Amino acid sequence: MSDEYEHKLEAKSDYVGDASSVSTPDIDSVPKAELPDQELYHSHSWWTTYVFSQDAKYIGIQYALTAIGTGLLGLVLSWLMRIQLAFPGLGWLEPTAYYQFVTMHGMIMVVYLLTALFLGGFGNLLIPLMCGARDMAFPYVNMLSYWAFVVAVLVLLASFFVPGGPTGAGWTLYPPQAITAGTPGYNGGIILMLISLILFVAGFTMGGLNYIITVLQLRARGMTLMRLPLTIWGIFTATVLAMFAFPALLVGCLMMTLDSLLGTSFFMPAMVSLGEKLTYEGGSPILFQHLFWFFGHPEVYIVALPAFGIVSDLLSVHSRKTIFGYRMMVWAIVGIGALSFFVWAHHMYVSGMNPWFGFFFATTTLIIAVPTAIKVYNWILTLWRGNIQLSLPMLFSLGFIVTFLNGGLTGLFLGNVTVDVPLSDTYFVVAHFHMVMGIAPILVIFGAIYHWYPLITGRMMNETLGKIHFWITFIGSYAIYFPMHYQGFVGVPRRYFEIYDSPYIDTSTLLLNKFITIAVLIVGAAQLLFLYNLFASARLGKKSEKNPWKANSLEWQTPQMPPEHGNWGKELPKVYRWPYDFSVPGAKEDYIPQNQPPSEIIGAKVEKT
Amino acid sequence: MSDSSLENLPKGWKSVPSDLGSDQTTFKGVQWGKAMMWIFLLSDTFIFSCFLISYMKGRASTVVDWPNTSQVFSLDFMGVPVPLLLIAIMTFVLITSSGTMALAVKYGYEKNRKMCGWFIVATALGGLTFVGMQAYEWSKLIHEGVRPWSNPFGAGQFGSYFFMITGFHGTHVSIGVIFLFIFARKVFRGDFDTGRRGFFTTMKSDYVSIEILGLYWHFVDLVWVFIFAFFYLW
Numbered sequence: 001m002s003d004e005y006e007h008k009l010e011a012k013s014d015y016v017g018d019a020s021s022v023s024t025p026d027i028d029s030v031p032k033a034e035l036p037d038q039e040l041y042h043s044h045s046w047w048t049t050y051v052f053s054q055d056a057k058y059i060g061i062q063y064a065l066t067a068i069g070t071g072l073l074g075l076v077l078s079w080l081m082r083i084q085l086a087f088p089g090l091g092w093l094e095p096t097a098y099y100q101f102v103t104m105h106g107m108i109m110v111v112y113l114l115t116a117l118f119l120g121g122f123g124n125l126l127i128p129l130m131c132g133a134r135d136m137a138f139p140y141v142n143m144l145s146y147w148a149f150v151v152a153v154l155v156l157l158a159s160f161f162v163p164g165g166p167t168g169a170g171w172t173l174y175p176p177q178a179i180t181a182g183t184p185g186y187n188g189g190i191i192l193m194l195i196s197l198i199l200f201v202a203g204f205t206m207g208g209l210n211y212i213i214t215v216l217q218l219r220a221r222g223m224t225l226m227r228l229p230l231t232i233w234g235i236f237t238a239t240v241l242a243m244f245a246f247p248a249l250l251v252g253c254l255m256m257t258l259d260s261l262l263g264t265s266f267f268m269p270a271m272v273s274l275g276e277k278l279t280y281e282g283g284s285p286i287l288f289q290h291l292f293w294f295f296g297h298p299e300v301y302i303v304a305l306p307a308f309g310i311v312s313d314l315l316s317v318h319s320r321k322t323i324f325g326y327r328m329m330v331w332a333i334v335g336i337g338a339l340s341f342f343v344w345a346h347h348m349y350v351s352g353m354n355p356w357f358g359f360f361f362a363t364t365t366l367i368i369a370v371p372t373a374i375k376v377y378n379w380i381l382t383l384w385r386g387n388i389q390l391s392l393p394m395l396f397s398l399g400f401i402v403t404f405l406n407g408g409l410t411g412l413f414l415g416n417v418t419v420d421v422p423l424s425d426t427y428f429v430v431a432h433f434h435m436v437m438g439i440a441p442i443l444v445i446f447g448a449i450y451h452w453y454p455l456i457t458g459r460m461m462n463e464t465l466g467k468i469h470f471w472i473t474f475i476g477s478y479a480i481y482f483p484m485h486y487q488g489f490v491g492v493p494r495r496y497f498e499i500y501d502s503p504y505i506d507t508s509t510l511l512l513n514k515f516i517t518i519a520v521l522i523v524g525a526a527q528l529l530f531l532y533n534l535f536a537s538a539r540l541g542k543k544s545e546k547n548p549w550k551a552n553s554l555e556w557q558t559p560q561m562p563p564e565h566g567n568w569g570k571e572l573p574k575v576y577r578w579p580y581d582f583s584v585p586g587a588k589e590d591y592i593p594q595n596q597p598p599s600e601i602i603g604a605k606v607e608k609t
Numbered sequence: 610m611s612d613s614s615l616e617n618l619p620k621g622w623k624s625v626p627s628d629l630g631s632d633q634t635t636f637k638g639v640q641w642g643k644a645m646m647w648i649f650l651l652s653d654t655f656i657f658s659c660f661l662i663s664y665m666k667g668r669a670s671t672v673v674d675w676p677n678t679s680q681v682f683s684l685d686f687m688g689v690p691v692p693l694l695l696i697a698i699m700t701f702v703l704i705t706s707s708g709t710m711a712l713a714v715k716y717g718y719e720k721n722r723k724m725c726g727w728f729i730v731a732t733a734l735g736g737l738t739f740v741g742m743q744a745y746e747w748s749k750l751i752h753e754g755v756r757p758w759s760n761p762f763g764a765g766q767f768g769s770y771f772f773m774i775t776g777f778h779g780t781h782v783s784i785g786v787i788f789l790f791i792f793a794r795k796v797f798r799g800d801f802d803t804g805r806r807g808f809f810t811t812m813k814s815d816y817v818s819i820e821i822l823g824l825y826w827h828f829v830d831l832v833w834v835f836i837f838a839f840f841y842l843w
Binding site (some may be wrong): 030031032033034035039041137138140205208209212213216217218219220221222223224225226227243244246247248250251252254255258262263264265266270279281282283284287290291294575 | 614629630631632633634635636637639641642644645648649651652653655656658659660663666667670671672673757758764765766768769770773777809810811812813
């Protein structure tokens with residue numbers, strides 16, 4: 001231990017190449033290449049270049065566009081629900097439609113937008129580039145992964161067109177109601193939903209294997225795990241979580257499909273429905289809840305960890321400062337990932353568990369607050385006395401910190417059994433999870449898109465439009481979700497399609513519902529501005545210089561920008577340091593890219609990484 | 610990474626921090642496909658664990674008694690019902706096929722095309738026999754009235770879990786058998802010696818693929834041991 005400490009002290013005062021060592025050629029040496037250069041697939045036709053592409057960058061963009069397109073549907077559904085809630089007398093939506101929209105909105109946003117965009121989109125785009133690889137390890141499997149995702153989305157959308165419409169069981173799909181008469185889509189939509197999820201898991205597994213192997217086995221010379229950008233740590237850990245969490249969802253979906261189609265009773269107890277005794281007997285509905293949440297809770301972190309990683313990089317680059325506590329950040333990501341497998345039943349406090357289980361799961365849940373708080377402190381300390389640039393990515397990152405903190409604090413309320421029980425199934429829960437895993441990751445996604453857009457298109461997005469987009473989105477989200485906390489406290493239940501004047505509902509709720517709906521419509525409209533900016537800037541945007549944000553990580557150091565097929569031209573990059581050497585004393589520039597040889601930065605007082 | 614530089618690396622526990630702290634690759638000298646198969650199998654382990662844990666939970670909470678498995682799974686041999694006879698044979702065949710697979714991998718690395726190919730064929734035939742006997746077992750139980758939703762012997766969940774878990778495992782075996790036959794053809798054609806490019810992936814073939822397929826096959830066998838223990842012996 002003390003040896004290590006001394007070694008660190010020595011490292012801190014390590015001037016790269018003081019006069020005596022300049023002459024020695026060893027200063028720029030990195031370990032020898034272990035593997036021959038990766039053999040690439042070269043496309044020969046329009047179809048294999050743009051449609052069945054095997055280039056991770058294209059696949060990433062395909063994933064992102066498909067996910068955003070599906071997410072737009074989720075956004076429109078939320079408008080329709082909010083209009084119904086604000087004007088209950090209007091008869092805008094049938095109760096059936098309301099429940100179907102709740103369900104589809106939830107499932108689309110969590111799985112088909114956030115998971116697909118972070119891992120499929122950013123994962124594919126950034127993992128090979130940031131690790132210094134030419135492509136993913138298995139480009140063909142990667143292509144299959146994307147197309148399996150497309151089929152999953154199509155099957156999901158098809159459920160809008162089957163008799164009975166999509167399922168209205170809520171995104172948690174709890175049996176027995178999910179497959180029992182009375183729930184919308186109980187014999188058609190639910191089947192398509194389950195099949196779509198099974199396809200998604202299959203597709204994701206193919207992609208996930210690629211991400212894991214690429215990070216572990218395809219890094220550039222000199223790129224150690226502890227020199228990886230935190231973005232990669234976040235995406236990598238989230239992928240590992242997904243590989244172990246999705247199996248539970250797959251099994252749950254398969255069993256419910258059999259319950260519905262074959263009449264097995266895995267999850268179905270004996271029931272009377274519409275005055276008739278059903279043939280089901282002896283199944284356990286709680287079993288499904290366990291399977292679902294064994295997937296469902298890690299899923300929260302599958303969405304959050306990439307956001308944590310990306311935001312760390314954005315904060316560091318745009319405040320021109322070393323990330324505070326890099327190693328702590330890495331261990332926090334890994335720790336949160338590991339803990340996330342031991343907290344799932346905190347979603348089930350009211351489903352009739354042994355109270356001792358509640359005690360156990362409340363404890364593990366609250367322990368997660370420790371690494372999470374470390375991360376928030378470190379973000380703030382990264383900003384501390386930094387040269388903060390209020391660029392678009394920075395604005396969104398700052399928005400993220402506040403929003404995540406907010407959502408995290410309400411999580412402390414809900415993690416405690418005694419507080420959770422009265423708050424369960426109220427708008428407080430809705431506000432909590434939208435803040436923490438809806439708005440917070442979405443803000444990071446926006447920041448990341450503004451940040452990496454030049455890498456994809458070679459042009460910058462419009463700054464003014466972006467700022468309007470940011471302020472409306474940021475303030476608007478608070479206008480939407482702050483009142484919901486209050487509504488939860490006064491006991492407004494969630495998933496009611498109509499909340500009208502009654503002795504049981506505080507009258508303030510009715511007015512707030514109108515207010516929230518107006519905010520929703522404005523925030524939604526601002527997203528159209530973003531979409532316009534996204535597509536128009538590809539042609540009209542200002543041409544970006546190479547490495548416009550003066551970042552250190554490898555994706556900006558490719559010979560061409562945007563990077564071409566194979567990313568690195570003739571020679572793969574060599575990595576000499578971590579990606580966070582900003583404002584290093586003694587250096588000519590305020591940034592030192594990871595692949596700049598030490599002989600070019602003589603005199604800079606870099607930390608040894 | 611050449612083998613000589615591999616030998617210079619730390620051994621045993623010391624290799625863990627050294628490999629994790631190194632650049633380029635974490636699993637030194639391990640081919641990408643092989644590392645991928647290990648991680649896939651880890652994920653697949655979670656699937657089968659979920660199945661088996663669900664089964665235990667389901668079995669523990671049924672309202673009707675679970676059928677007597679040694680009675681249900683018995684086979685008449687010369688007029689005497691012998692419990693677990695068929696399953697014992699099936700298990701024996703599947704475990705044996707694991708042995709032939711290991712030999713195929715060995716001969717593959719020795720570039721002994723003929724022996725390697727025939728052992729893969731033997732493995733595939735073993736898998737096919739297993740699937741065939743499973744089909745026989747399924748049809749026998751179906752004849753006796755066992756259905757996914759009910760059965761004459763006890764709790765309805767018996768049939769549900771039985772058909773789902775053995776079906777899922779049987780699908781794994783069948784997929785393995787298909788790949789074994791494809792690989793046997795590749796071996797006999799000499800793809801792994803000439804480095805012929807894959808039809809779909811356009812990547813060069815290598816004998817390591819046989820080991821990767823072997824990993825999958827051993828996993829499928831190992832899972833069967835657990836299914837056998839939890840489903841038939843309990």
